[in-house]
Amino acid sequence: MLRMMRAATIAASSSLKVGYGIGSRLRVKVRGMPPLPCPLRNFTLFRFFNNYFAPFHSRPSYPTKSTKTQLHQLVKVANLDDALRLFDEMLQMRPLPSVVRFNQVLTQVAKLKHYSAVISLNDQMGLLGIGPNAYTQNIIINCFCHLSQMGFSLSVLGKFFKLGFEPNVVTFNTLINGFLLEDREADAVGILNKMMESGNCKPDVFTFNILVKGLCMKGNNVGAMQLLKRMEQGACNPDVVVYNTIIDSLCKDTLVVDALKLFSEMTSQGIAPDVITYNTLIHGVCKLGEWKEAVRLFNEMVSKGIFPDVFTFNVLVDTLCKEGLVGEAKSKVEMMTQRDIEPNTVTYNSLMDGYCLRGEMDEAKEVFDIMLSKGFVADTHSYNILINGYCKHKRIDKAWILFLDMSGGGLVPNTVTYNTLIDGFCKRGRIHDAQKLFATMQVCGQLPDVQTYAILLDGLCKDQQLSKAIELFEEMKGKRLDPNIVVYSILIEGLCIGGKVECAKDLFSSLFSKGLQPNVRTFTIMISGLCNAGLISEAEQLFTEMEEKGCSPDSCTYNTIIRGFFNKNETSRAMRLIHEMVERGWSADASTTELIIDLLSRDKVDPSLLALIK
C-alpha cells in the first residue's frame, strides 16, 4: 500500500518533465497477457498439493544425475535465430541427440526470454517423439510462469505424474516464483508452508530467496524480514543473496539506516558481504545524497579486499552527474580505466545525461561518439538521453536527426522516445508535428501512456485548443488509461487559460470525489487562475486551505499569489506574504522581482523590500 502511495506521489510530482522521472525505478511489474482460463487451475492447490504433501505418500525416487552423457560441447547461443538453427540441425541428426541436449537449447532460449519459443520447440520435440524428462518439464513450467500463464504451468505439473516423474524442489520453487509474478503471494507462501509441513520436499535457500524477493517487490519488507527470521530459526541457512535482496529493498525505500543495521547483523552472523552488498549500500546512500557515507563504504570494501567493479563505479559516476559534477564523474571514469575496469554503455549514458543536464550538448554528443568509436552499442536509452537533452535545450532539429538515426540503426524508439519528442515539439509550439508523431507511434506499435496524453494535452491547452484537448481527454479515458493528478492539473490550467475559470473550479473541486489529491502544482495552477480572473479573495482562501490540507505552498505558489495581490494594488498584503515567503526559505522569482522593482521605481512600495528580494 505504501509503495502504491509512493508511486502515486512520485507520478504526481514528476509533473511534466518527460522521460527521466524516477517512476521507472519503481518496482512495478509490467504485466504480460492475462492468464488464459484453464480448467486445470483448480487442480493445484487443492487436489495436487493435498495428495502430494500427504503424509506417508510413497513416491518414486527422483532421477538425479544422468549416468552417461554424450555432451561434448556446451550449448551456447547468442540469439533466437542461432538457437532455432541449432535446433533444426539437431533434428537432422541420426541418431537424434538426447533430450539432455535439447534441454540445453531450451534453457538458452529461455534465458533469452523467448518463452513462447521454448514452448513451441517443446511441442515440436513432442511431435517427433523426443520424450521430455523432468528437467524439460521444469523448463516448460518456468516458461509458462514467465508468460503469466500459471494455469498451464499447473497443467504441466499434472503431466509429471502421467510421465512417471516426480516434481522436486526446483519445480516448487519455479511455481512459487510464478505465483509471485502473478501477485498471488498467498498461493506462493502456501506452497512454502506445505513444503515445510509435509517434509516430502524441503524448501532450500532458493525457495526462501524467491519468496523474499517477491515480498520485497511488493514493498513488504516486514514480511521479508519475517521469512529471514524463519530461515535463521532453522528452516534453512540464509546466505548473502537473501541479505542482499532485503538490504536492496530497504535501500530502495530510502531506509538506509535499517539496511545498514541488517548489514551489520549479517556480518555478525558470519556471512561475509560481497561486492553486490556494497554496491547496493553505496547506491542507497548515494540516492540520499550521503556522499561521505558512500566514500566510507567504498574505502571499507577496498580494505576488506572486495574490489569495486563496473557497477560500483557506475553508481558513483551517475550520482556525480546528477549533482552536476560531470568533471568529477569524468575523473572517476579515468580511475576505472586505471583499475582495468572497462566503462560500459551505462557509464557513458550517465555521463551523457550529466552533460545534457547542464545544457552542454556538444560535450554530450562527444561522449556519444566516443562510446560508438570504442565499439559500444548505443541502446535506445542512450538515444533517449541525447534526444531529451536536445529537446530540453531547444534543438529539436538535432533531436529529430537522432530519432531518424536510431530507427535506421535498427533500434526501436519506445514510448519514452516518443514522449520526449512530442514534448519537444509541443514546447516549440509545433503542435501539428506533435500530433503527427502521436499517430506515428501508434502505427509503429508503441502504446501511448498516461504521460503521452499529459504531454499532448498540455500542448493543446497551451495552444488554446481546448475542445481538441477535451476530445483527447475522452479518448484517453476510452482507452482505460486512468488520468492522474498531472493530467487534471493540465486540464484545469487549460480551462483557466481559456477563460473558463468557473469550469476549472468545478473540475478542481471534483478531484476529491475522484480520489485524487491535488498537489502543490495543482493548487498553484488554480490559485493563478483565480488571480488572473480577478478573484483574489478566492485565491487567498485556497492558499490558506492548501496548507490545512497538508500541502505546503512552494516558491511558485508564493510568487503567484504575491503577484496577484500586487496586481490588485493590495501592496501591504503582498508585502506581508513576501516576508513569510523569505522566512520559509523561498525567494522572489524573476517576474515578481521585476514587478517589485517597477513598483519601487514608482515609489509604490517600501524600499526595505529591496533587501528581501535580493
Place this chain on the structure above:
DNA sequence: ATAGGGTTAG
C-alpha cells in the same frame, strides 16, 4: 557443463 534466486543507468 540439462531446470529455479540477488546488484547499476531513464
